Amino acid sequence: MLDDPELRQLSVAVVPLAGGEFYHFGTSAEMISSTVRLQNVVSDQRQIMHHDRKPHPSIFVQNAVTRVAFSSENADLWIENSCIGARWTLTSRHVLTGIPENDWQIALQPGQCVDIAPIGEDRYVVRTYHIDDRFDGDEQQRKQFPVLKYEEIEAYLHSSLITHHSSLLLSAEEISSQANLARLFSLREAFRRQNWSALARNWEHSVFYQLDLDDASRDFKRYQIPMPEPLPEGAPLMTRIHDAMFRGDGDLAFGLLRQGLTGQVLAQPQNPRCAAYQDQIVWSRSPVRIDIAGGWTDTPPYCLLEGGNVVNLAIELNGQPPLQAYVKPCREPKIILRSIDLGATEVVETYEELMQFARVGWPFSIPKAALALAGFVPQFSADRYTSLRQQLEAFGCGIELTLLSAVPAGSGLGTSSILASTVLGGISDFCSLAWDKNEIGRRTLVLEQLLTTGGGWQDQFGGVLGGVKLLQTTGGFEQAPLVRWLPTEVYTQPEYRACHLLYYTGITRTAKHILAEIVRRMFLNNRDQLLLLRQMKEHAMEMYDAIQRQDFVQMGRLVRTTWEQNQMLDSGTNPDAVRRLSDLVDDLCLGYKLPGAGGGGYLYMVAKDPEAAARIRQILTENRPNANARFVEMSLSPTGLQISRS
8 A cells, every 4th residue: 555645634524414315326216216206305495396397296308209198197207318209108117218219119018118229330239128127247247138220129129028039139238338429429419409499399488497598599509400480479478588588689588578568558548637736846755775685586587487575675865765756837838857966957849759768877768758658648648639739738737847866876776766656656646647656666667668777676666665575476477566564673773773884885887787687597597597586585585584583683694695696696796896895894794785786886784783883984984995985874764655745
């Protein structure tokens, strides 16, 4: 024995594995039974409903073309890299591997198995056995499996289950060493291509939602498989969305998504009527929001399929609701739009000018789209007018709408969505539309689709509805959130209030770019992202439970977990400039995160205690990353959206 100094430095430890289990895969039968056990474990954890996809949970088909119809009587089947033709008769306990394309008429009794491997340039070795055969000892060396031409295989399978006959026989060991691996690999690739092609022609949601369409799309290019014809307009909308994204047509996919989300609103035309006196002002104002768990799970298309769970809180900044809108009558039949914070003004006198709202970053995109949804463009109006001027004359006055956003752009506090809700709320009151907070939130989603910014559901509801709450939605285009309000003690009690810190980093970013990439992966059913989103939904329930128990420490730690999940979803949410800031105070915080899509804006921190909070303030004040970085006082808003009149 050689003395190896490096080996001598290694140590050995026996570690008990809590809850560990052993799964046997030593025999063909155990391969199926152990996979069933593992499948049941995964099914419990991830809620995968196997019976929705196969008639018996012990049917496993991998990279195969099966033209037979399975039934609940077909139990314990393993079919891999094989073609099972329409004239096969299967029962139970079969392992079928390597069977080439065929139209054979084969009837198998329970327990009968077939494995075929290519030999040489044009022959096949056919191994027929019983599922309980062990092939150990001398059995592994015994020459018993015939090498046949393709056209001889069907006849052999009819007789081989009774007797073995052939001029050339191989042992199980020889099959492993003599199989033509190039032909075997080619057969597997051929089945793989057929499977992708078949799946592309059958855009069933129950199948495709378990696949990674990004992989499928790459394989179509890699193997030069002709793309199937586009789906007809009569196909289900979500199916057409998947089809468009699979083809790489993101614009069409997002357009179809907007169609689904806006369809119901378009079917409900509005009839605005002025409800204000000539000297009256409607004042609408809202807090912003911080999402602390479950963000992104409420974003289409994921929420349309599985629903979302989001925990967030409505906050005021420096003692005031920072998003405000003022609506008042104007003597002239025109619309005057003003922005106090941007110092901008625009006068709108035609439908064409009012419909120019699909420009991201344009100062008045939001109020224009809000007025359109209120019925001031023909598509959304219950009445018909020849011009905007004529409609405003019938309305009784022009409209002067002034905005104030006391939040820097790219804040991550849901500013765009909540400002849209604030404007919609003021317009609803001014125009006698009687939209409640739920309807305002729903129309905000539609407004964001009109702006082509996408977005989720939690942003507007996070500010429109006050306090701390869990928002839950179920699948489907009609996303009506169930609201579960939570106690506020971990935010309002004196010993905790000082521990919640909000710091404006002065680092700007555009959420649309982060959003677009994450949503693209949702459309393509990226399996890693889907699993992470499911974990984030569960994590939101853990946060809900911690706040319900008024467990401040656990709440803060879960905020840290939320931030880790957001970075796993997209690393761009935590750029180096932000990381350098958080590293300065990491050991003083239970948790922290950038609200919203991340990348910049505000940094929300949960200090370990008031002394740690004071230390954080000192450190970040002394280490400002730029001239705009600063602390902003935050306080919980119990009211959410408020609307009043002068």
